[in-house]
Amino acid sequence: MTSIVHGPENGDITAQLYKVLNIPGAKSSLALSSPKNIKVGYLNVEKVFAGMPGVKEANAQLQEKFQKAIDxxxxxxxxxxxxxxxxxxxxxxxxPDHDETQNVL
Known part of the structure; x- marks a missing residue:
């Protein structure tokens, strides 16, 4: 899951989040940041929290909630x-009225 994170005007919030969360790659991301960067950053949640207990289950629950809301x-x-x-x-x-799976198979 990729989250869109809004930051301050002219701020690279992705680099800031990587630094605060002590994520590898924060230094290179900070080196690439500049005042001209857009104020929306993308944080790949799966990469950040990979391997942590309960994250996969929590992510699945969130995805289910998102899908229900979308539906x-x-x-x-x-x-x-x-x-x-x-x-x-x-x-x-x-x-579902537009499901053509059976016609394709």
Whole structure:
């Protein structure tokens, strides 16, 4: 899961988070930061917390909550598809009426 983290104006919040969390690569990220960097940073949560007890389970629970919220919004707003261009799984929601799996197989 990748989180979008908003930081202060002209701030590289990713480098700051890496430094505070003592994540390897913080020094190189800080070296690349500049006042011109955008104020949105991306923090790969899986890499940060990999191997910590309970993280996989907590992540699965969060993903389930996110998916339920996405499904609710999609149904209420009558969306056919909801797409995500930043994930390996690009389809967040698909109206089951448009499932063509059996026709393809």
């Amino acid at each position: 609710t919004i999609a149904v209420e707003e009558e969306y056919t598809f909801m797409l995500n261009q930043t994930s390996a799984s690009n389809i967040l929601y698909m109206n």
